[in-house]
Amino acid sequence: MKKILVLEDESNIRSFVVINLRRSGFEPIEAETGEQALEKLKVNPGICLALLDVMLPDIDGFEVCRRIRASGSKMGIIMLTAKNQEIDKVTGLMTGADDYVTKPFSPAELTARVDALIRRLGIDDDEKSSTEIQSGPFLLNTRNRTLEKDGQRLKLTQIEYMLMKLFMENPGKAMSREDILSAVWGNDFNGELKTVDVNIRRLRIKIENDPTEPEFLTTVWGYGYKWGY
């Protein structure tokens, strides 16, 4: 499993990132301060990517980035910047960061950036088992973010992909609409639960043999949905 350093002093954001990285098959290593991050990097040489918050109680994220690069490391670095910190983006990239994500971000956005950077840097470890999830006629590839049904590629939006991944990773588990909303759209998303139903309906049209009688993505009445296969 690829190790990713998560440097963020705000514990709610940190745990949100950690949960979503775990869900995507990564092993997050947490740090609250810049110094702690550098310490963790020292004892975990296998870390391939770092997510660095900028505003920290001790040294800022740019300084951490600078020190990582100064040590000769080529690991992927994504800065987590606050909204409208345009100057931060520029400084971040100049200090050797590869990319940045502006807060607040959705889980889909974060994992898309992480996956993209891992691909770009070629830090893929050919662990086929960790990148493919098979369930009935479905095969989900988390590296290519694709879904096949009986060997046929289905065209999914990013949201539909995230939904499929969530369900296929939790077979047989009833998921509440609230859980689905926060897992796919993020805790900061102020959408309605109806958003979940609308997207599930669209997804069923693509994956079910008969969308009016779903056999894979079933409804748990008064609660949410379940991957029933």
Ligand code: CA
């Ligand atoms: Ca912060």
